[in-house]
Amino acid sequence: MAICGGFHDGNIHDLLESRCVDTRHDANRSLQMHSSLVQRLSHEKELEGHQGCVNAIAWNSSGSLLISGSDDTRVNIWSYSRRKLLHSIDTGHSANIFCTKFVPETSDELVVSGAGDREVRLFNLSRLDGRGTEENAIPPSALFQCHTGRVKKLAVEVGNPNVVWSACEDGTLRQHDFREGNSCPPAGSPQQECRSVLLDLRSGSKKSLTDPPKGVLALKSCDISSTRPHLIVVGGSDAFARLYDRRMLPPLTSCRKKMAPPPCVNYFCPMHLSDRGRSSLHLTHVTFSPNGEEVLLSYSGEHVYLMNVNSVGGNVMKYTAADVSKLTTFTAWPNGVEMQPTVTKNYPHHLAASQLEKCQNIMQFAEASLREGTNYYHGIEACSEVLDGHWQVIEPALRLECLCTRAALLLKRKWKNDVHMAIRDCQRARMIDTSSVRPLYYMSEALSQLGKHKEALEFALSAQCLSPSDPKLEERVQDIKQRLAAAEAEKNNKVTNGAPRSEPRGARVLSLGDILFRSEANSDASQDGPRSEREESDYDEEMEVDFETSISGDEGRDVESNVLHGSLNLRIHRRGDSYRETASTNDSCGSPSSSSQNDKILYQPEAVIDMKQRYVGHCNVGTDIKQASFLGQRGEYVASGSDDGRWFIWEKRTGRLIKMLLGDEAVSSL
Secondary structure, eight states, X not given: OOSSOSOTTOOHHHHHHHHHHOTXXXXXXXXXXXXXXXXXXXXXOOOOOOSSOEEEEEEOTTSXXXXXXXXXXXXXXXXXXXXXXXXXXXXXXXXXXXXXXEOTTSTTOXXXXXXXXXXXXXXXXXXXXXXXXXXXXXXXXXXXXXXXXXXXEEEEOTTOSSEEEEXXXXXXXXEEETTTOSEEOOTTOTTOOOEEXXXXXXXXXXXXXXXXXXXXXXXXXXXXXXXXXXXXXXXXSSSOEEEEEGGGSOOOEETTSOOOOOOOSEEEOOGGXXXXXXXXXXXXXXXXXXXXXXXXXXXXXXXXXXXXXXSOSTTOOEEOHHHHHHTXXXXXXXXXXXXXXXXXXXXXXXXXXXXXXHHHHHHHHHHHHHHHTOOHHHHHHHHHHHHXXXXXXXXXXXXXXXXXXXXXXXXXXXXXXXXHHHHHHHHHHHHHOTTOHHHHHHHHHHHHHTTOHHHHHHHHHHHHHHOTTOHHHHHHHHHHHHHHHHHHHHHHHHHHHSSOTTSOGGGOOOOHHHHHTHHHHTSOTTTTSOOOGGGSGGGSSOEEEEEEEEEOSGGGEETTTTEEOEEEEEEEEEHHHHHHHHHHHHHHTTOSSOHHHHXXXXXXXXXXXXXXXXXXXXXXXXXXXXXXXXXXXXXXXXXXXXXXXXXXXXETTTOOEEEEEEOOSSOOOO
16 A cells, blocks of 8 residues: 655656766665665575574675574575575584674674574684585683673674673673683682673663663663774663773673672663563664664563664754653643754755655545544554655644544554654644644543553643633543542442551561562553553562572482572662662672762763664564664664564664565564
């Protein structure tokens, strides 16, 4: 169905014609990832050679060779031009291979792999010269065993053949320099003093924006900028990606000394995910764009998000914890913050007029989708095409209409986090014209879907003040009042039938089940709906459990009963107590401030860079290694695998889905 005509790059005929008009135009480069060609992509050939799930693939620098790593613990090298397996290396890993790379500037002779056996191995392919694909057992040229968890991602620096970086679930990012040695003893061995830890994030995990870092950040992904190789981005077991400047980090350390997490250049996280506090929400992949100006974040059980790297500039939104609450709170604004003549200096008058007419036609389709209650998805994509592709061309009135229409469509579609996207659109619409009723109306509907009835009522009453005679607004106000009354009645019933609210905290007895399963109960079963029963104020002070076990050697085993004797220590504590304890522990490992100072100084949450675009449609639940990547030399498109075996391609600028391809019969990692 053609809803918006073509994509922003037009058609190939127009592109070829432009060569006669503008000789500076690089038609060949534009053709490389032209939308009409991307839409024609199809399955060409299936490369067979692994006996297990393929977890990682990567190209060499020229795109002539492909490397893959698998659960079968083998690394395969493929020829792209011949569509043929060249080598299948028996790596010697004892667990699944999660990552593999060509080492740059080595004539594609050196490859590196990381696996679930906690090892990083380097191989020299020149040792395979003259051998067939079956004669593949070669010893590693280097073996690094210093990690204590699964190695999930490797990173290399363009032009640097001597160093590889490994991100591990033990909470460390290590730097392995081949010039300093080709091996290190296993972690925990008496002689283990490998000084390779570049980032120690064993106390760097954050449950939400307002929480201080304290738990182990199990790293899942890392990437080094190809344009500014001193920048490195990491993602792991929380919602926040972190950008570091390697020039500002302390010297490499040993894992024996647990360090406080170093300050990062920027945090990245969509605002609506920053205060969830869900233990299950985590990143599976982070990567830089080809020009290094953007990063892509892929979340488990979530969507793919685009962020700007630099926190300066008019297009970058950086928020704090206070901004999160302000987003859903009614505030009277001066009218017409954005109401100004449209800037069209880059568009000739006739071109701007044609673009405006095109946008108006697209909006007619979107409004019909809303009115008829069908094609919500295509209606949203139509609005996105206008807003993200033609923002500088359209007048403020059309911007307002488009934002409100998209918000309404999002609230009707009700996909995951659509309600939060609708709130963003309503806020942007209010900035254009605070006297408009539609943004206030849809804002109240969005807040009602989130169970925030008091805030919803404020927006509904404000809309009613602007249009007192509108029966639709009167109906909405009464509906919200009824919901609010019902919620208050339910709350009072809980107080009457349950433990009194005035009961002191110390007098309330929590069962072990209450504490152990609380995190699951709070994990957003209905993410955009009212909070679950367990999230009421009985649990305002979050509790945590620490386990500590010790099992003795042979003397601790009862041979006849086959039972191990040992001890289990169970410690239950409040979250704040845990942080103070962690601060004290970190202090003994090199933290610059004392525990008494940490007790006195309140934690100040960092500012975070918000999302620039969202890409939806795929499913990322089945694995924690699923990637999202930029396509094209300029990264014009975004691609991701999916649990249904398909991989998705979106237009980066607008978020529109441009192509879906069947990749596998099961989970596709891309």
